[in-house]
Amino acid sequence: MTATDEFVEFAAAASLRLRRTAFLLCGDWHTAEDLAQTTLAKVFVSWRRIRRRDAAYAYATKTLLNTYFADRRLKHAGEVLTGQLPERPSLDQPPELRLLVLDALATLPPQARAVVVLRYWADMSVEQVANLLHCSEGNVKSQSARGLDKLRPLLNQVAIESGLARDPAEHQRETGDA
Numbered sequence: 001m002t003a004t005d006e007f008v009e010f011a012a013a014a015s016l017r018l019r020r021t022a023f024l025l026c027g028d029w030h031t032a033e034d035l036a037q038t039t040l041a042k043v044f045v046s047w048r049r050i051r052r053r054d055a056a057y058a059y060a061t062k063t064l065l066n067t068y069f070a071d072r073r074l075k076h077a078g079e080v081l082t083g084q085l086p087e088r089p090s091l092d093q094p095p096e097l098r099l100l101v102l103d104a105l106a107t108l109p110p111q112a113r114a115v116v117v118l119r120y121w122a123d124m125s126v127e128q129v130a131n132l133l134h135c136s137e138g139n140v141k142s143q144s145a146r147g148l149d150k151l152r153p154l155l156n157q158v159a160i161e162s163g164l165a166r167d168p169a170e171h172q173r174e175t176g177d178a
Contacts, residue, residue, distance in 0.1 A: 014040075031071075062132050115144055118132065
């Protein structure tokens, strides 16, 4: 099997996961697709230098993070206003809760968002995230804690309003807990 064949096999297996991770980082499917494709292109260029094929996904994830951070530095986040409506509406409307979670994630700065996504969506350990982001484990822990502290009130309110969770005050009245 040639190196190109190995890469094609790797890209087929990893592209969906990279795209999903990119989506959680940036909150936009089109940008996520661009980030995943750019990542795979960069990994392809370096493919012959990757000695341990079992570490290829970790290398790709690190490349995705670098690409995301570079993209965030180059672009100002915001909407582009146009005078025209799109030709057709999107047929695949995501659930409202999904949008609210993405909006909550968008309130985090890029580094904190990356830490939260990697720790709690990609299910990486503190050590793995620290290695990927080239920072200390303590930094990952504090970024995680601060990110979750910022997300909790937003997501708790969303859960209460959508009926997915009970109002804490109501729970206290029923149980008598302070």
